[in-house]
Amino acid sequence: MISESLLVDEISSGAVHGERPKFMRRFLSSGLTRLGVGMLLFLALFSFVGPLVYRHSAVASHLLNTAASPSRQFPLGTDSAGHNVLAQLMVGGQSSLEVGFAAAAVAMLFGTLYGMLSGMAWSWLDAVMMRIVDILLSIPAIFILLFLNVVFQPSILIMVFVLASTAWLSVSRLVRAETLSIKNQVYVEAAHAVGAGTWRIMLRYLLPNFLGIVLVSATFQVADAILAMAGLSFLGLGLPPPTPNWGAMLSDGMNYMFQNSWWLIYPPGICILVAEVSINLIGDGLRNALETRER
């Protein structure tokens, strides 16, 4: 009896009617996600606002103080060419974050379009499009990236497209799979029945229903792109000097590892690590927040 009256109260108060916590609230409810957001915010502030506060040139060579250990003048020391490591770290973060996010955005845009068209196309065209993806995926990504970086002189813009050139493949596969499953839903058939055209179905039915999943994947693409760019720079085929970036700094520092110059290795290494961890935490949080969506 009591439970029944409670239920009635609940219904009349409207509490039962599909009230769910708003998306941002669910997203930020996890401590790890908040940690990830905080770390990424810190990195962004460090890279983009830091140089405005810590006004030291990243490219000026202090030739009297080469390979100097941390001091009051150079809080993180200098490298073998006398560059201020802290200033380099800040400016290097800019290119890493910019390229990472831009490459993921390009990959997501192109991969979504490609995957959706493939999923909606006639079966033979779908087969051809997906075999192209299979072929590209069967070539080691690092080989493609190195090849493209050798052919094109990398600038920040070219770097974005080079990294996106391999990152879109997995997005397109994901989107195609989602397209195939959603396009056979009864509500899509209902849209056909009322006379909706293919474009309308793609934009209003497919896209909103898989956008969440694609966003989660795009988040991880950001982390992948930052790591890939660091890797390329480490191999000496990243952005050309003098633009500093974390991967190149790490690569340079490795040469002096045996001189115990830890300030050349730990700062860029930790920055890459923090970027990776924070973005992965955010991706996990996004996924968890989206999974509990209404069904």
Place this chain on the structure above:
Amino acid sequence: MSEVLLEIRDLKKHFPVRGGISRIGGGAVRAVDGVSLEVRAGETLGIVGESGCGKSTLGRSILRLIDPTSGVVNFSGRNILKLNRSQMRAIRREMQIVFQDPYASLNPRYTIFQTLSEPLEVHGLFDASERKHRVYAILERVGLDPSYASRYPHEFSGGQRQRIGIARALILQPKLMVLDEPVAALDVSVQSQVINLLEDLQDEYQLTYIFIAHDLSVVKHISDRVLVMYLGKMAELASADELFANPLHPYTQALLSAVPVPNPDVRRERQILQGDLPSPANPPPGCVFHTRCPIAEDVCRREIPEWREVKPAHFTACHLVKGGTP
């Protein structure tokens, strides 16, 4: 008798079965195998049969949601299978469908308003304020509060969602509505409400219904005529009263004997069919029902029975039913 709204001639839908990588060879699932019938304006044609007999495929083929393999579907005198894309879109205004599963048939990302105004938008009907007005009116007509328009499907019960599905079909003011098991997924108490709503709407808008179901008591209640299908083929067609009072095809007799009677004192002879539905990819020769028929004879295994009118307006395809003109 009113005019013929829909005429189907020898409609077939075969789904190819692909074997492995090579797309050559492999048979076909004969989901609908040679159906011919007429539906008159304003009537309700019930289609019954067990799962997998092709009744849903038939319903979707009529609306060309599935492209039939061959045959003719004349709707208002035009063969819709010959229409191009834009002509087809235009004619969809006049033929709509209500789906079985009210949980799957609404876009979860659309508000009810978006779901209901989309048909009008697609066909470029009315301006925004008139569309709004019509959405509210149709919600009210199917028994929902217009204030629900801003909500999402997951906030509704199955019966409410089915009313929304009916409203979506109705808002274009179609002539023909295919009801594909519209109450099968609902509670019994809600079923009767939805059935009553459908009947009221039919009177009000002079709708023609094709009512697909496997619940015979519902079909008997709502239909003027009933078609019994078995394995993609027509088994028997007659007015609802005649069919339920006087079933001729042994399959129809078995179906009807399975209907529960709400009187525990009545003892009935129940015919229980042996075996399973044969595979429609490899249907039996002769009469497709002979493998389970209690009275099958040699001729049934050899020859495909002809579709004939054994009594006025009572058709069946069975060698052993006497009477009429062969």
